[in-house]
Amino acid sequence: MSNYVSDFMSEVIAKNPAQPEFHQAVHEVVNSLAAVLEKHPEYCKAKILERIVEPDRVFMFRVPWMDDAGEIHVNRGYRIQMNNAIGPYKGGLRFHPSVTLGILKFLAFEQVFKNSLTTLPMGGGKGGCDFDPKGKSDNEIMRICQSFMGELFRHIGPDTDVPAGDIGVGGREIGFLFGTYRKLRNEFTGVLTGKGLEWGGSLIRPEATGYGAVYFASEMLTTRNQTLEGKTCLVSGSGNVAQYTIEKINQLGGKAVTLSDSNGYVYDPAGIDGKKLAFIMDLKNVRRGRIKEYADKFKGATYTPFAINQDHDPLWTHKADCAFPSATQNEINGKDAKNLVKNGIYVVAEGANMPTTAEGVDVFIDAKILYGPGKAANAGGVATSGLEMSQNSMRLSWTREEVDQRLHQIMKNIHKTCVQAAETYGTPGNYVNGANIGGFLKVARAMMEQGLV
């Protein structure tokens, strides 16, 4: 089987050159599946893996737009429709200068298994644009969204492909994207999730990824008869996921002591309470400023800028119990993981997608800590998108309590699926294997039953 995995990976690498994040994501999943493939030779025969790494289709397009000074810019847009064996393509849109085909393919690939884990009928997709939203005016953001949707609208639809937010795409952007879709198609329909509450959005969707990651961490703690009460937590990022992760940590009696953006991080040993969080939400979501301002505002907090080419991230060197990486991919390398374990961290719940490198994952697995990989721990966001889709189809909306309760139950179910799959396939306590196997089996069975397409 190890030959099968290495031959398979050689082919994936040869066929998809210069896409290291995609190789990384595929390698992790395939590695977890060895025991499954031994038990199910029919999946090898049907070339399920070979088919699952090949997107159903990829759209790549020009995104021209004019800035406020009248200058023209040309960006590149993408949508990867990865796999729709169990439901319409579903996954976010990312606006960030680091966006490439390879980054979006890794994200779309992860999304297939994540969406399967949610128990809801959603296939996997991802898209985005290499546009840098930093420092842009609202009007510039509106024009880029209009230009992007000016092509994307041909390829999506409520029963085909339903995008949502991701890095650089939040409520403001979803509004502009939805407005353009509605105008071009002359349809008011649930084609995007993360919509405003007065035009089809769901309560709790903004909170869902962060809340879900904390619910997942709580479930992992339950296996050791513990709760989040009194636990010190490191959180990275300061966007949507980080903000609501902190809110839920506070609600459950924990204490978050860090936050970051791409320039540096803040350490506040007194804890980021509700009042401080309200400041961050205004700073990041309304004024769109930098996290450095936090340390100017609150006594006792320190700001440390990131050094260029640093070999480890100083945020992960603080003593704590839990870590919630919530910024971006590969933000925890092998050295960071060692620092975390050394400083007493024994719970890691990934709010971001693939925030830990392969070396880092090995450190966590070897240390036998409670390590919840992104495709399980951050699935609450897309799960609540699925709940938004249901409400749109029924043309009604559920209360805050109802959506939160469903989200909580879904996170419990995902946790259970991971635990059971890891046990069944001989690696109890390994949530990486559990999530990959649990997510894979449902998609593989659907592909088998639907024939060679």
Ligand code: NDP
């Ligand atoms: P936001 O755009 O709201 O926030 C992103 C945060 O991460 C910002 O603080 C940003 O800092 C920081 N960041 C982004 N890119 C980098 C980078 N290259 N290096 C360092 N810091 C960076 O995005 P979200 O909070 O929505 O997303 C965060 C993570 O969570 C991503 O990995 C995303 O894929 C994942 N995720 C999001 C879901 C959602 O529902 N939104 C669902 C599931 C996963 P700066 O301001 O400097 O750019």
Ligand code: 2IT
């Ligand atoms: O990575 C993710 O799961 C998201 N960005 C959310 C996707 C969605 O469709 O809500």
